[in-house]
Amino acid sequence: MASRKGNEVPTRTKLAPEQTVRRTSKSAHAVSKPKRRPGRPFKMSSQSNSSRSTSGRSTPRREPVSRPRTPPLSLSMLETLPVEVIEQIFLYALNLNLPRASPSLAAALSAEHIYRVLILLAFWDDPPSHPGSKAINRMFAPCEYVPLSLADRRQLQDSVFRCRWCTADRVREQIPTVMILTIHRHWFNAGIVMEPQEKAALDRFIARKDDSVRVFHGKGPPSQRISEFLSAATGPDFTDLAPNANNTGLHQYELHITPMVLIEVRCKELRSITTFPGIDLVSFPSYLLRGPSGGYSDADVAFLEMLRITSCNYTRGRGTVMPSTTTQVNRTLLHQGLHKALLQQKYNAVISLLKIDEYCFRFQAANQNRPVFFGIPSEHFLTVTRVGRDKPHLNAAFFEALLRASAESLPLNSEEITQWTVDNMRRAQQNPSAYNLMNGRFARWLSNFLLRLPDQIDFSHEDPTAQLFYCGQLDLMDMEGISFLDQVLRPSNRDPLVNWLPQSSFRTEDHWVKK
Template sequence: MAPRKGIDSPVTRSRDRVLPGGPGPGPGPGPNARIAKPARSKFKPKRPPGRPFKMPARSGSSQSQSQSRSASSSQPSAAPSAALTPAPRALSMLEALPVEVLEQIFLYSLNLNLPRASPVIAAAVSREQIYSLLIILAFWDDPPTHRRSDAMNRILTPLDYVPLTLDQRGQLQEAVLRCRWCTMARVREQIPTIMILTIHRQWINMGITMEPAQQAALDRFMQRQDDTIRTFHGQGPPLTRAAQLCQHPEMLRLSRIPGPHDYELHITPMVLVELRARTMKSIVAWPALSLIKFPDHLLRGRRTGFTPDDVMYLEMLRMCSNNYTHIDSPLIPSTTTTVNRTALHEGVGKAIRTQNYNALLSLLKIDEYIFRFNAVNQARPVFYTIPSDHFLTVTRVGRDKPHLNAAFMEALIRASAESIPPNAPEILEWTLENVRLTQRHPSSYNDINGKLAHWLSNFVLRLPEQLDYTSEFPQGQLFTCGQLDPLDLEACRFIEEVLEPWRGPPPNYMPESQFRTEDWWVEKSGLSKK
């Protein structure tokens, strides 16, 4: 290797040497002599030969960036990622608590915004058992004066249960229904648990005794092994609490008579728990789901309309909260559930525009039942109407499918025929179009459309008289809960002019539902039937 040229290199030393004829005692330098350069300081480095390359001026930031790039290029490849990784965040005192303690705090506070405060807390309380307990608390109507039993303690573990007031349960129910995890399947799976808790509370904890065979049948029912026996008999003391709830004079008298008394427990799986006395009608009843208010977001539907699961969710809430006329029950139809009618009829309009017939029927049933049988009305007859714009929407949408279009019109008529706009040219045009359809293409299906259109054109002329009568006697409306009164003159016209000879008088359509309540009580191999 060639020696490095520097201050102390041999080449440098040879250049510093005095050549012949240099300064000395002899004469001055000759003509061919070179004058030796003075010795260079050993502290000052020698500039390399050649013209230096002139770099363009750059800002300080770009120089610092280039320096950082050059520095990073000299580092190993793993160094940049390690340098960019943020330091782990220290847990707060709340987050550092054990998971069991965080669960207790969450269940005690019932603040559903708490998991949004921290991913650590969200991970700790996001478990199926927590979801189940929140659903039970939100939908179980439990009077705050009762005490817990050992069986109820096992069901509600790890919750330190305290009954909620009506306002507290209403707020919790509204918050739970807004959560994404509160799906139809999760609510459906907890309905039997809520009913079993009600049976414990209102039958077993009341001290009612049963025959061994009856007790065994009730045990199988509560273990969800067999639901063929749904009526159970027992004896017990006066049920003062039940008497206070129903405020029936005869029941109040019975509650003061020393026992034992004979009682019956009637259970409709997934729907209702009834406590009856053999000498009276039903004393008091508890729906499977104590629904305080139908959720607005389900009533309005999605931006694109209603999915089949949305409709099934609405039907499950309607049926399991007993918001329909239960044929076998002697209870007078009544409900404490409320509904936002503005949101509901927004959903009705969306169901018509998206041609979702099942969603339309479900919404109309919810609206009519709650309007007619609200507990405030005390079962007195009321005049039920719907926005007349729905009829006009039907005339504008779905005309390419005349049979489905006629089904939408008939569904609205069955809900409230008195709400038809009397002087709307769209209604007249719709009737003429369907009558001409029958004339151009005669068939049994087209004949149904033509008969409905012909009746509608005549009914619009009689509508002012019908409104005068029903405003004074609301029970005289053409349809009530989708059912015709065969003794009413206008109902007879509808049967003769529209339904005969292929269809009979329509019955009460409130108990009709896509959600089959009888499919979800008995468990198969430890799992609910799917």
């Protein structure tokens, strides 16, 4: 078709002869003007909009904008499976990256019963050699339970800790279930028989209806688990320590339960006490040790303290010469977190980190029941002298906490420490308030202790049990310990400093009985 210029008439097309075109136009003209019925016709939206144009000019009709249509997302064969099948695949593989593969998989696997099973698998120590149990399998539903090796459980526990859904509340809710699993495995599955009244009391305890009775009695055959445990703990002289271990007769057993903390199975014939912690913590989570980027919150400190207590990383184990722990801790990350807590002035975080560090260092299984010297970085003491000087009473409390952890880690010949002691003694003279006087007495004792510190360090390295403080407890058999008691504690009516590891803000008695 030729282009039009000005008001030129377009040339005819070659679709039909001229006469045909004229007849067609005439008939079309006749049809285009039908005789309408009287009355007002409905206005179309386009006509209505065009009639509102200003100055009587018609507005050109806008063509609808064609937008590209988003093609529907195509699901993989895995994503189209029923949710129950996806759950079974996930729990069989235990690959926590699977929910991150797609939103549909994340939606299918983001359920409380999946979180519960993962926590149980990660925190219950059940060796693969143990036989199956219907009661245990029911508690793991919908998972088909298979015991994990230590390496697999270590990997799963680390992966669970890195998930956002792994909160202190969710872990705390499953600690009773972990302990109930331990009772089934090492009491009922061991063939121990109880009197009806004892059995009824234990059933109420397991149902979490009543925890007033915590010691139970029963009779059963020799426990292979206890025999293996004692053999590993005491060495080849096990038969001498437990001469009746291989007897085929029934043994007397006692089940001692501390809710949320530990389970003890005692055997009179074996003269043994086997301890199982509330949860088996392979390692403390890294993000809690080094502290979140924004600093420690109260929830972070509470989570850390709960893990310390419920994993029994605080107590002197009975039945062994010295306590022992298999829980690992990254000391580099821990002291990074300790520095952050000192800068943030989080006292509870400082205390929890110091307790975890000392217990896991002193009593790790690699030490083989031999005492070791425990120390902390000296820079922590200098950090205290630089931070929080506007709150003298709190500032001195931080310094004393570090001293209770390791007094022998004080920096030698430090001008900042010397100035800190002088400032506290001067403040006590100028403003003799109760806090200032207490801090002044502490600073005066510290100034004298710094003079004898080199000899104290040498003596403690030769005999680690002679450190001034051991697990936070003051050594009252040491001359420096007696002077600390007489010069610092007694004038302020303070009790002697005892073992601070069992002391905790986590209230274990609040979480067993269902409310």
